[in-house]
Amino acid sequence: MxxxxxxxxxxxxxxxxxxxxxxxxxxxxxxxxxxxxxxxxxxxxxxxxxxxxxxxxxxxxGMTLESDLRREIRQNVVRYRQIGCYRGRRHQQGLPVRGQRTQNNCKTAKRLNAIAELILAASTIGIDMAFGGRLLKGPAR
Structure with a gap:
């Protein structure tokens, strides 16, 4: 390897x-x-x-990869939520962000946005969280 x-x-x-x-x-x-x-x-x-x-x-x-890219995406979502734009509100509510239908097909988006919401909340207060056997860590203490 x-x-x-x-x-x-x-x-x-x-x-x-x-x-x-x-x-x-x-x-x-x-x-x-x-x-x-x-x-x-x-x-x-x-x-x-x-x-x-x-x-x-x-x-x-020279490229933005791995943890730097994840951090950048997380900061963008936080910024959207802070300014109160449509995308930020959709992230906050756990609904599809990019115009997908919600009548039938948003179970995955609800699940993913809910997990992202929990991780974001945990990282702001510095708690480690475990989901489905995977340990999702907050910031270093």
Whole structure:
């Protein structure tokens, strides 16, 4: 396993698939990164040279990924709620935010926004919370 920027990447995976292990990188972005670094579409992670790995690492450090991206998204939601805009109110009520129907199909949004609400409340007072066997931590004490 290759440990890159705090994320373990499996050696036997194709590079553009392995890059999706980073929070904030999807398939299209991963393919764009591989094209930018001239990495063959079917190249596996263990086949990359040291210089290619260094260039990949430099490119990824310039991007907003993992905990920085999560923090930025959380701050945006808090800002929406503070200014009282429509999106902030929908987040606060636990309803779909981007115009989806609510008559039948909002069970997932209600569940996800309710969990996000609990995490946000816990992080403001510094409590660790456990959901479904996963421990969700508040800020460091």
């Amino acid at each position: 290759l440990h890159l920027l705090g994320v373990n990447l499996p050696d036997q995976k194709v590079v553009h698939i392995a890059l999706t292990y980073f929070y904030g990188i999807g398939r299209k972005t991963a393919e764009r990164i591989c094209h930018q670094l001239s990495i063959h579409r079917q190249a596996k992670l263990h086949e990359l040279s040291e210089s290619q790995l260094n260039r990949l690492s430099q490119l990824l450090t």
